[in-house]
Amino acid sequence: MEIVITGRHTQIKQRFRDVVESKMNRVTAIAPDAQRIQVKLTHEGNPRQADSAQRVELTVQAGKTVIRAEASSADEFSAFDMAIDKLTQRLRRARDRRKDHRRGLDHAPLPLEVPLAETPRPEDVAAPEPDNSAQDAVASDLGPGEAVEVQVGDTPIVIRRKLHIAEPMSIDEALYEMELIGHDFFLFVNKETNRPSVVYRRHGWSYGVFEIDTPEHVGGE
Structure with missing residues (x-):
């Protein structure tokens, strides 16, 4: 090793x-x-x-x-x-x-309820100001594991983008992965909905889930 x-x-x-x-x-x-x-x-x-x-x-x-x-x-x-x-x-x-x-056994699920966060309506979300320098950080295609960093204008802010390849997983599996790496959040693709999602630690034994989709997709369901 x-x-x-x-x-x-x-x-x-x-x-x-x-x-x-x-x-x-x-x-x-x-x-x-x-x-x-x-x-x-x-x-x-x-x-x-x-x-x-x-x-x-x-x-x-x-x-x-x-x-x-x-x-x-x-x-x-x-x-x-x-x-x-x-x-x-x-x-x-x-x-x-x-x-x-x-052995073909299901692991014991975490003894926690996972509250799903409501998806905000488009009219409730303020549109961010355009930032061309920030957009440069995501302008080019990346291969698996590749990363790019771009400084935003004259500020000390640096945006880093990296492409990570992962199989879709359930919410329970995402919570398990989050515990393994010791983070307070974990980004994944929900295999039930095929949406980019984030599980996160709230307080005590409470967790939350954010799912992201576009108005066009939500309106067409």
Whole structure:
């Protein structure tokens, strides 16, 4: 398995590299098909954030599955320990899910209600001001995995566009993928409606779903 360690606003010490490499057997024991793990260490220079000055982000690619975890602490070693604990928990969940599918069993659905957000009416949505420089970011065709970045005028805003290829999935599957990568939202194509959709975390055990469509399609149904 390839191990890539990078630092942001900090230098990677050899001792940290040694600790990371020594604990990678926890990953390969659960996910022997893992091809690559990226370890990103970020230092926060604000003294008022000393208790969380070191943030470790872990990203594992195992087959078609990407699993993430991150944690912050006063030092990089404890941050890494917390992050890899989260990562191994998510790896186990992914492994158990694959086993259930091979046995022909349905995995237990998340014990949550998923409220569907109402689609706003076109007349209720204010039309954005045209921004030709922003449109440049999506003007060209991209291949799978390719990305483009464009700065908006003289502002510090940079728009990054990347094409990701994914199979349509159910809302339950999208929630599961969101939990694996540790995000508060997940973009997917709903296989029930074939619409671009986003699941997101609201509060507690409550989630929401946004589905996007055009007025022409909605009016024609």
